[in-house]
Amino acid sequence: MKKIKTAVVGVGIFGEEHAAVYAEDERVELAIVCDLNEKRAKEIGKKYNCSWTTKTGDIATNKEIEIVSIATPDFVHRDAAIEMASSGKHIIVEKPLATTVQDAEAIISAAKKAKVKLMVDFHNRWNPPFVRAKEEIEKGNIGKPLMLSGKMSDRIEVATKWFKWSGKSGPHWFLFPHLIDLICWLTGEKVLDVYAIGKKEVLKKAGIDTYDLVQAMLKLENCFATVETSWILPSTWPSLIEFNLSVHGTEGRIDIDLTDQGLRISGKNVYNMPFISGKMEIYDRTHGFVPMPIKHFIGCVLKNKEPLVKPEEALLNVRIIEAITKSLQKGEVSFVKT
Template sequence: MVKTGIIGMGIRGQMYAESIEQNNQASVEAITEVNNESLEKNKEKFNTKGYKDYKKMIDENDLDAIIVATPDHLHKEPVIYAAERGLHLLIEKPFSNSVSDAEEMHNVISKNKIKCLVAFENRWNPPFVAVKKEIESGNIGEINSINSRLNDTIFVPTEMLKWSKNSTPGWFLFPHIIDMACWYNNKDVKKVYAVGTKKKLISLGIDTYDSMQATVTFDDGTNAVFTTSWILPESMPLIYDCKFEIIGEEGALYIDLQDQMVKHAGKSYKHLSTIGTSINGELTLPPTYMLNSFVDSIVNNTAISADSEAGLKNTKIVEGVHRSIKENKAITID
């Protein structure tokens, strides 16, 4: 049994706890949450021990793994504390929003030879997995270019994330689609150029970017273009809109997560989110499949692809995006 502690019981932490409850090889032994109301609610909900201090949780329990589900900018300290004690780690994306912090985290994880999975959940998302298999089959030939956009409605930075001022759509959304491009292309990014807009959210008292656009160049000379925004109107069919286009030398592939096959017409027109629909009471979410893979890797001692090295590379690219915007020039990625 993989005895697990969870740090951060927001939307993601609760989802991971629910997923663990359905995994017969893992258990939620303890949780950490700084909000008193949330801590008490989730202690009762998951029938587990609760702490406000993650160090105390780790020190007082015989744990095998830790899930770090804190906000983007609060990953480093709990990751290092857990890694130094030999605990396996599942870390929310982005791995870090600082390259220096990400390098330190990666070095400690590698030194202690623990398993680490960075939550690039689309590697377990059926449409993206189907495309990966199609690329590997050779049916579209070598990838020539990639175009992708991932947007959220304005509900996300204004209501859902109380800490959005400490993040950007680049840190919150780009890691997903940039990881997919690297996973598909299997190439390293060498250069990035980006632009960004600050207007709408600043007018609402939230000092962060509304949108960002980035062009990255891979080491084989091919390019990918990424667009992200989190100020879409709340009338959108879903809270997010993700499109992906992969153009190969012999064909092309297209992903549209906005259209999930079911549409509802009534007082308003909306799409139903079918990816992740529970069946027979069981979760079918990509993050659930991802967590199950993490547990399996611990139980069976198998390798993880979305590891701390992938997380570090991703952080270097996304930090490069932000540097490019600030410095108004192309940035070389080491």
């Protein structure tokens, strides 16, 4: 069987995840990677035995390439996504789809016009505890969801060391997409309005003008939710993340906590709880829920099926976080267009 050729635009930390999946999956061939940083593009190209470039046009004009991952910084998804969709490529975009509703709508419009598949990588829909939680809710085992509460935070080095563009994003744009997608997916409900409060202090003193922490209350159609996020977990926090979600129902409750992955390492001058469930190399094969949506998207293209994550769901996710941003700025309830 002829292999589908793939490409990745933006090969930072998450872009490399996509490259690794394509390089390993026997159904496809990783043809080329692209990054504005020539050194990085060359490094990843060499590591995964593929071509590399600093120009997105080299991918867009290559008629043999059918699937492209967009893993550029969140706020510049639009141009690359539209360019690839307009050239007939199926695109999988790292969350969020964009950081403005206008950009998200433009990407969806381009994909529809070109009749290509578009999916946003909400990989926690493949995360086993959340998959099981959804099954339990759909079976009615906790009754009707009434209230949800969740936290998703990162250690401070994510904002200060991982990305040079942290000041153009924030924990609300970087982490809330996961929590909010899970809340909408688990309940099957739309968010109607939001109220949010945040604080800028620690990161601002470090020269990064974005929120340290954000807390938001979401009113859904038949329930409500509270979500919290932080980009300033101390460097001594034993896990890279703090991640938990509770669902309170009329007849029961579900609690998920992924902060502790079941592995604790106490060594010389270190106490660590590694994040191992997302992706891990085991006997030369990649395992975990992070690669699964990428593999799912490959299957959708091969079998001409619609991806599990719909473009409209990704757009609503952006609408909700944009509403949270407006609430942060104005200090009042912000309504979500549904």
